[in-house]
Amino acid sequence: MLMWSWVRNGMSAIISVVLLLVFLGGSGSLVSAGNVLVVFPFYGFSHFKVLMPILNELSSRGHNLTVISFVKNPHADDFPNYEELLISAPDKDQSNTTINLVPLTKYIPTRNLEAFYTEYRDLYRIGQNTCDQLYSSGHVETVLKRHQEIPYDLLLTELFNTDCPLAIAKVLNLPIIGLSTSALMPYYYDRIDLPDTPSFVQSEYIGYAEPLSWTDRLFNFCQAKLLKLLYRYHSNRKDNAVVKKYLNIDVDVDEVARTQTAFVLVNQHFSLMGSRPQTRQFVEVGGVHITSQAKQEIPKKIAQFLDQSDQGIIFISWGSMVRASSMDPEKLEAIIKVLEQQPLRVIFKWEGDVAPQVDTKKFLLVKWAPQLALLCHPKVELFWTHGGLLGTTEAVHCGTKMLVTPIYGDQYLNAYAVQNRGMGLKLDYHDINVQTLSDALKELSKPSYAVRARKISQIFEQRERSPLESAVWSVEYVIEHGLLAAEILQSPGIKLNWFVYHSLDSLTVILIVIAILMTSSSFICRGKLSDALKLQGKRHKRKLH
Numbered sequence: 001m002l003m004w005s006w007v008r009n010g011m012s013a014i015i016s017v018v019l020l021l022v023f024l025g026g027s028g029s030l031v032s033a034g035n036v037l038v039v040f041p042f043y044g045f046s047h048f049k050v051l052m053p054i055l056n057e058l059s060s061r062g063h064n065l066t067v068i069s070f071v072k073n074p075h076a077d078d079f080p081n082y083e084e085l086l087i088s089a090p091d092k093d094q095s096n097t098t099i100n101l102v103p104l105t106k107y108i109p110t111r112n113l114e115a116f117y118t119e120y121r122d123l124y125r126i127g128q129n130t131c132d133q134l135y136s137s138g139h140v141e142t143v144l145k146r147h148q149e150i151p152y153d154l155l156l157t158e159l160f161n162t163d164c165p166l167a168i169a170k171v172l173n174l175p176i177i178g179l180s181t182s183a184l185m186p187y188y189y190d191r192i193d194l195p196d197t198p199s200f201v202q203s204e205y206i207g208y209a210e211p212l213s214w215t216d217r218l219f220n221f222c223q224a225k226l227l228k229l230l231y232r233y234h235s236n237r238k239d240n241a242v243v244k245k246y247l248n249i250d251v252d253v254d255e256v257a258r259t260q261t262a263f264v265l266v267n268q269h270f271s272l273m274g275s276r277p278q279t280r281q282f283v284e285v286g287g288v289h290i291t292s293q294a295k296q297e298i299p300k301k302i303a304q305f306l307d308q309s310d311q312g313i314i315f316i317s318w319g320s321m322v323r324a325s326s327m328d329p330e331k332l333e334a335i336i337k338v339l340e341q342q343p344l345r346v347i348f349k350w351e352g353d354v355a356p357q358v359d360t361k362k363f364l365l366v367k368w369a370p371q372l373a374l375l376c377h378p379k380v381e382l383f384w385t386h387g388g389l390l391g392t393t394e395a396v397h398c399g400t401k402m403l404v405t406p407i408y409g410d411q412y413l414n415a416y417a418v419q420n421r422g423m424g425l426k427l428d429y430h431d432i433n434v435q436t437l438s439d440a441l442k443e444l445s446k447p448s449y450a451v452r453a454r455k456i457s458q459i460f461e462q463r464e465r466s467p468l469e470s471a472v473w474s475v476e477y478v479i480e481h482g483l484l485a486a487e488i489l490q491s492p493g494i495k496l497n498w499f500v501y502h503s504l505d506s507l508t509v510i511l512i513v514i515a516i517l518m519t520s521s522s523f524i525c526r527g528k529l530s531d532a533l534k535l536q537g538k539r540h541k542r543k544l545h
Contacts, residue, residue: 033062033081034153034479037143037174039165041130042158043070043088046320046390049289050181050267051158054471055082061472063479066152068139070130085139087130116205116223117230119409124235127162131239135246140168147172153479159188159264163236163253167243170256175478175486178257178264182389182410183273184282186224187231191257192264192281193491198224201276205409207416207426210274258494262486263474267389269467271460272396272417281489283474287393287460288467296370298377302347305364309345312381315374317349319388322407325352331432332356338437339363344381347374375400382444387411392418399457401449403440405429423453 036058040051048071059065059079067073068085076082134140143152155169159178169176180188185204189196198221202208206223208216232254239253261281269286270276298306306313318324327335336358339346350356350365358365371391374380376398383395387406392414395402402424404415418424427440443449465473478485493501 031476031480033064034476035064035150036066036475036479037152037155037168037172038065038067038069039134039155039157039168040067040069040071041127041134041162041165042160043130045071046388047158047160047181048073049390051179053288053291053468054179054265054475057468057472058475061476063475066143066146068134068137068143070133085137085142087133087137087139113223113226116227119205120227120230123161124230124238127160127235128238128242131162131164131242134164135242140246143168144171153482154262154475156475159185161235162239163257164239164242166253166256166260167239167247167249167251169260170251170253171247171249173483174260175483176257176261177475177478178261180264180266183268183413184264184266185227185231187228188257188264190228191254191261191494192279193493194279194282195277196224197277202413202416203227204413207406207412207414209416210420259490260483260486262478262489265471265474267393269393269396269460271456272393272414272421274417274420279491281491283470285467285471287397288471289390290372290394290397291466291468296373298370298373299366302364302366302369302374305345305347306377306379309379312344313374313377313379314339314344314346314382314384315369315371315380316346316384317369317371317391318386318405318407319391322386323351324348325350325354327429331429334432334434334437336363338434338441341438342441347380372398381450382441387414387418389414396423396453396457396460399454401444401453403427403444405432421452421456423449423456 038051038055040048042048048069052073052075055065055067055073056075056079059082062081064081064083065079066083066085067076068087070087072084072086073082076084152172152174154177155165155172155174156177156179157165159180160182166176168174178188183204184194186196188194195201196203199217200210200212202212203220203224205227206220208220212220236252236254240251243249243251243253263281263283265283265285267286267288269284272286316324336356340359340362345362345364347364347366347369348358349367349369351367355365372394375383375391375394380400382403383391383400384403384405385391385395387404387410389410392402392404402418404411404418404424404426405428406412406415406426407429415426419426425440425444427436463470481488499505
């Protein structure tokens, strides 16, 4: 009888597990299928690469997605519940864009307030243009009408250079999940009450060696506050005007963001960017594009070069937006001269049709390379990068040390993050010459950099949830709880004005009380001193008489 009881209990447990697995396999999620509206108001495919694995995973888990985007998802046809509403014509989508857009001879070599304003202005113009295209495409009217029959559960949108999609959440009364494909822009911190203490939290457009000097902190403070003011009172007002033009409603997109945002998913991780204060709405998903990336095949030509290499490899790639082949001739000459003299072989991503004269036994020039596969290859010892966040994150994932030459935008922040973590060095483009490059490579040949890179990689990989799991959990949490999630997650601090938020009202009262006490004490002391002097004067007169 005892054995039969064991068998019966064991069979019950097995049946329960099987039923649970069948349920999970059929539904893909314990949350009922949601209707997710996705608006991606930027045409950069490198940005969309961060969002794409999240969308694909949500679709595979049974959620219905309506995606308004400039970029076509190469995997969209794999999911019947994935609907694309392309803003640009299908033959003009950006999903296969690999054109290098930034000539090195034209970039701004110094970081100052003028450079920051120029980059802000360029992003602002792009944002206003894409915003106008979004609302003139007719897709917004489509989803507004569809919502009346099949309501959406939330709005998922990128937080970058325009907030005009947030008006859709206002009209449809939806909670918002924002996705920042880079480190979070300064103007989004206040919306989720995220401390951006400029004494040590470095701004998106800036980078410094740690610890920051007094002048670094001052410049960091001024730049972050200036960007916040420009975005709030310049860019957001233009966003509101575009919404008024097309939807004929008055809306403040900044207020919508503060009151309806549930989570902000940020493509960063503390192992690279450093530890900082965080709120419950801030979710790190750095490396999310890696976790779902298919294993890359290394082309035969590159594989042979790797196999034939007795020495290690330096992999040089400055991304898809930087034209390395347009660098100044004297810079290229210095680079080739130094690389020919050092012991490692070189794989150089070179986009131009006219290749420089190099030793083909030591150099391999390619127009394209499987970056992740190379960075994780055991023979690749050093990655010379422009500091784009995706490539930098991939190098952290693979535990590969880096030499970073930032060109624009967040690349300076990423470059200093690598240097501050001790897994690489920063070398500015305008500083490249035979001496500086030789010194940098000599320094990076020290074992400490490789050891540090491997250790940071281990920290990067060890998490409670994978980046993709964290992102999907956040979306499904909001699907289940709706606007209540946004309400509960929000810090009370976002409802306070700056005077109350910083306790200046309390400090004012304290200072007034102190002033009153000091004044009263002064009067009392003066009165006692006066009485004492009078008494002393009377005694003196008595002695004279």
